[in-house]
Amino acid sequence: MKQLHKQASVNYRRDEEMPGNQYSPKTLKHPRSLPRSINYLFREQRLLFVLVGVLIGSTFFILQPTLSRLGPSEARTAVTSSLSGSSSVVQSSNRGSSGIFQRRSVSGRVPADLGRRRLRIVVTGGAGFVGSHLVDKLIARGDEVIVIDNFFTGRKDNLVHLFGNPRFELIRHDVVEPILLEVDQIYHLACPASPVHYKYNPVKTIKTNVMGTLNMLGLAKRVGARFLLTSTSEVYGDPLEHPQKETYWGNVNPIGERSCYDEGKRTAETLTMDYHRGAGVEVRIARIFNTYGPRMCLDDGRVVSNFVAQAIRKQPMTVYGDGKQTRSPFNLGNPGEFTMLELAEVVKTVIDPSASIEFRPNTADDPHKRKPDIGRAKELLNWEPKISLKDGLPLMVSDFRNRILNEDEGKGL
Numbered sequence: 001m002k003q004l005h006k007q008a009s010v011n012y013r014r015d016e017e018m019p020g021n022q023y024s025p026k027t028l029k030h031p032r033s034l035p036r037s038i039n040y041l042f043r044e045q046r047l048l049f050v051l052v053g054v055l056i057g058s059t060f061f062i063l064q065p066t067l068s069r070l071g072p073s074e075a076r077t078a079v080t081s082s083l084s085g086s087s088s089v090v091q092s093s094n095r096g097s098s099g100i101f102q103r104r105s106v107s108g109r110v111p112a113d114l115g116r117r118r119l120r121i122v123v124t125g126g127a128g129f130v131g132s133h134l135v136d137k138l139i140a141r142g143d144e145v146i147v148i149d150n151f152f153t154g155r156k157d158n159l160v161h162l163f164g165n166p167r168f169e170l171i172r173h174d175v176v177e178p179i180l181l182e183v184d185q186i187y188h189l190a191c192p193a194s195p196v197h198y199k200y201n202p203v204k205t206i207k208t209n210v211m212g213t214l215n216m217l218g219l220a221k222r223v224g225a226r227f228l229l230t231s232t233s234e235v236y237g238d239p240l241e242h243p244q245k246e247t248y249w250g251n252v253n254p255i256g257e258r259s260c261y262d263e264g265k266r267t268a269e270t271l272t273m274d275y276h277r278g279a280g281v282e283v284r285i286a287r288i289f290n291t292y293g294p295r296m297c298l299d300d301g302r303v304v305s306n307f308v309a310q311a312i313r314k315q316p317m318t319v320y321g322d323g324k325q326t327r328s329p330f331n332l333g334n335p336g337e338f339t340m341l342e343l344a345e346v347v348k349t350v351i352d353p354s355a356s357i358e359f360r361p362n363t364a365d366d367p368h369k370r371k372p373d374i375g376r377a378k379e380l381l382n383w384e385p386k387i388s389l390k391d392g393l394p395l396m397v398s399d400f401r402n403r404i405l406n407e408d409e410g411k412g413l
């Protein structure tokens with residue numbers, strides 16, 4: 001650097017020495033000409049102008065740190081409001097036992113006409129059942145959303161109502177490959193979530209969970225984005241603690257048929273926390289329990305969608321094993337626990353009282369019980385489920401009825 005500087009100043013002097021340059025101050029070479037410069041400075045109040053210039057310059061440098069402090073505090077307000085906005089899908093944050101809650105100031109564009117800064121958010125798996133509902137929420141609150149999806153289980157139909165919206169973009173991309181995007185937040189949902197789908201190609205499932213999560217965390221680190229991982233209640237495996245608190249470490253078979261998903265998500269959680277501790281990335285982890293609702297794939301294979309589709313199609317509801325295993329299949333994690341047989345009864349009441357049940361052998365490593373302890377979500381996020389199974393099922397049933405009808409008419413969605 002010094003060398004460069006020297007070179008530059010040498011060149012400058014050479015230019016000045018060029019013949020014919022009337023400003024060529026050969027005088028610079030001769031120290032005895034210094035008094036002439038001082039005389040020049042004192043003539044026509046030039047010294048006064050120099051002092052005024054110095055004063056303006058110092059004022060700027062004194063004020064500058066104060067101005068730059070304003071930025072992050074505005075960003076903090078934006079982050080807090082966006083946090084409360086997304087609390088319905090966030091179960092646990094990293095404000096955990098360690099007490100660590102590192103917040104990086106969010107950089108980016110601040111449109112002058114908005115109270116809350118518009119965020120640019122990428123949602124991986126945004127064409128899926130949960131992802132597309134999240135995208136709707138983010139668009140509705142005014143953010144810019146980029147969805148990336150490989151359409152393994154996601155469907156364009158879930159997002160078609162957003163096509164043409166200038167704040168929405170859709171990219172066909174598999175998270176197993178890196179991608180570079182300038183974003184403020186990353187919601188990482190990409191991964192098949194139904195046991196039927198994730199067991200279909202277990203190697204691909206674990207790659208998605210490990211390499212996909214690494215790629216997205218790498219992006220978060222690179223662009224300074226906040227990162228949310230949607231994990232699963234399956235990290236608890238076949239739990240020995242009931243109900244399950246976030247502090248429970250689980251009981252998971254590492255070499256079973258479900259391991260690609262269970263252990264894949266556990267590894268994804270580990271990577272998330274390592275990027276937080278090691279690289280200062282601001283992270284959230286949500287452990288989502290068995291979920292149902294409109295836009296689920298008709299062939300999703302999870303219990304609620306199976307029972308609903310079967311009852312609508314007048315087929316027997318397939319209960320695996322003895323049907324005594326429990327889940328709490330609402331929203332993020334509803335502590336209202338019931339057996340599969342009890343669920344079948346509710347489906348009967350809502351859809352068709354004459355619907356029958358067919359018992360089938362249960363799948364390997366199927367967890368016997370599952371019920372979230374949501375004390376932490378209640379306390380930290382003021383979140384709790386609002387929709388009971390009896391109220392929630394009809395919302396899904398009308399969506400399924402329409403699509404099954406279209407499918408029967410050869411217009412399968």
Ligand SMILES: O=c1ccn([C@@H]2O[C@H](COP(=O)(O)OP(=O)(O)O[C@H]3OC[C@@H](O)[C@H](O)[C@H]3O)[C@@H](O)[C@H]2O)c(=O)[nH]1
Binds near residue numbers: 193232289291301
């Ligand atoms: O047709 C069916 C389908 C499933 N079942 C039973 O219903 C229970 C629930 O099974 P599901 O296939 O719906 O899914 P699971 O609850 O095992 O896991 C799911 O929930 C947690 C999510 O995070 C995961 O993405 C998802 O894997 C199991 O005991 C299963 O054996 C039936 O009895 N009949």
